[in-house]
Amino acid sequence: MAASTPAKSGNQSKRPGKKEPKLLLGRFEVGKLLGAGTFAKVYVARNVRTDELVAIKALSKEKIVKWGLVAHIKREIAILRRVRHPYVVQLFEVMATKTKIYFVMEYVRGGELFSRVSKGRLREDTARRYFQQLVSAVAFCHTRGVFHRDLKPENLLVDENGDLKVSDFGLSAVAEQSRGGDGLLHTFCGTPAYVAPEVLSRRGYDGAKVDIWSCGVILFVLMAGSLPFHDRNIVSMYRKIYKGEFRCPRWFSPDLNLLLHRLLDTNPRTRITIPEIMEDNWFKKGFRHVQFYTEDDQLHTLADDPQMGADEAQGDAGSLWETESDCSVISCASSVSEGKRARPGMSRPPSLNAFDIISFSRGFDLSGLFEETGDETRFLSKEPVSTIITKLEEIAKAVSFTVRRKDCRVSIEGTREGENGPLTIAAEIFELTPSIVVVEVKKKSGDKETYEEFCNKELKPGLQHLVLAPDYNAKPVDSGKGTGKNF
Template identity: 35%
Template sequence: MRVGKYELGKTLGEGNFGKVKLAADIRTGRRYAVKILDKTKILHLNFSDQIKREISTLKLLRHPNVVRLYEVLASKTKIYMVLECASGGELFDRIESKGKMDEVEGRRLFQQLIDGLSYCHDKGVYHRDLKLENVLVDAKGNIKISDFGLSALPQNCREDGLLHTTCGSPNYVAPEVLANRGYNGAASDIWSCGVILYVILTACLPFDETNLALLYKKPSDVENSPESPSIINAFELIGMSSSLDLSGFFEQEDVSERKIRFTSNHSAKDLLERIEVIATDMGFRVQKKSGKLKLIQEIRSQRSLNLSFVAEVFEISPLLQVVELKKSFGDSSAYRQLCKRLSNDLGTNPELERQNSSSFALNSTC
């Protein structure tokens, strides 16, 4: 099949609106990648603006680490975007097949990624969907940033100078994008670059969970200082209620581990300090991390198992906190003994998960 001066060959990939095919200039033999878009699908899914944005954005960009758009052709039913060919495929496939990279190679690729992205930002282009699948590799092993369908320009910012459209890929999206209060396009791109660097050097994602509810909670936890309590939103608060089980909205997950929660009028800082004192007094070893306390009791008796659980404080309001105690493993009786002492000494209303005393959480927000 020929389109203009290009002869189309094998399919390199497929997307929502069509295919990407290898192509060659019939006069020079030079190879290209041609993205073939179906006009009917684009109109049906109301993605005309996204395609126009990608084309207009790529016309602005000329950088060795950004995929280049050479020309756009069209027929009655198709749009043909003639792009630079990156024969090495996606960086995702490379890491999936060969595993993590050494530091020298990882540094080289990351420098290219930052060079290309810095150029985009200088041109006023924010990518907003940086991920391994959108970073291609050419025949020489150099990277090419691709897929600008979700990109934004300065004119897309509101009066506050921020972008407000929530978009991107779950494992790579910056926490401020999810906060729904506006975000800086350049800063959110840099967050995604950090995730990419992590995967390049470890071959695994820094934020990965079995469902989106847990996944989206992780980046917000990272923004909290070790001394700060987690701020709990209404959705998470309702989810704590055993009488309102929201698990059906998400994928199935293991809920077999026992948790105990109670409310307290003490400050978050005071709570964590008191929990540490009580736990230490009862023979527990305490580890502090990201606003949480991990409590470990090593038992040498053959009849008992070592006990480990995590204590975390969620702030509902400055005058009301929720303390959650979740066991990882170990002796249940020892776990409940400590939980009972903590709730009696620090709490205002103890609540055992999956019993009916969880209405405090809902009442306290009225």
């Protein structure tokens, strides 16, 4: 029977209801415009699934292609993924339509630091705290081979907790960009009042030294409420920058005066370095090193870590700034894994089903579980989970690596920094049968050569006695060839 269509009458006409909000890519309700530039607009938006606010940077594909900025945008994305730090604005994801590219980023509620300084100079303790957080973020970026090159109060945001967030990496460079065989950068960029004298000379410059100069200008602005080098005529201002001509107000302490003259040293070779800033008397007052890690793609500070009490989190913080990491391991104090804290009850490892086993092995032959695939290794063991975890902790301790453990997962991190961060390894244990477990070891970050060296010299020899030797007389599940190698 065909469905009948009801007749419409005047009193049955459609009532105006609440308009459904338009969602960007099915997830984001876009709100007010936060800012606009030549190539991009930034909006605040709400994730309708999580109810969290984010900032969305929308870029026009047409303009990007027209101005030859494709490589530039790709580099900015790579840089933002490389520098995940509590004092750096986070990039959550990148999306695209036929006409637009969208950066979904952390929304920082407090706005620009510039708006606070524009009202007048800050109190010394407040200025020092912002400067300490700025230096922590810049130090982290430099260990990742990233140089911001446009540090200024307009690119520094403040969140609801009063913490600084470095933003706008659009002019950033990476170490591998240096050209000409001199190891220096040559692109003239930056904001005039904050640019270093060696950039003006156009003879090449060290990206790290340029960022340190900009940090010095920012510190002066925070403490004085005005620029150290200022002139209505830009040529005259550049002349002052090149000569390093500035005067500190009378309320600056001797320690602050000394630090500023070392930051704004016109000779990049003698200009203060990040480690030297960390040891400066004025800088060190009340300074606490931020400690953090990422887990399940979420950034956490150690204060959020339920495995570590507040006292422990503060214990050895003073010596750990070098190992701050965006990896799955954090620079926790080594004492965390040395028995200071009672080990919580060992939970049972997650079980593997048939689909897990198939996904683990490229063939159906179970000998494929004994395999190496570049950045990961798996092996079987009959040893208790507690024994395997204890051995992993012992191996890490022997080479002064830090350790974090959560249930049947262990993360191990080295302290030697590289462009890809310190070597970080994650080991996870799965139950195959009530008496056999699968141990999966993966490289999370760091150089491949460093990972292979650690595996060959430390990990494999240390774990060899725990590996269950395969029974080659056993009938395989399928006649397909195993493709992996023994651990």
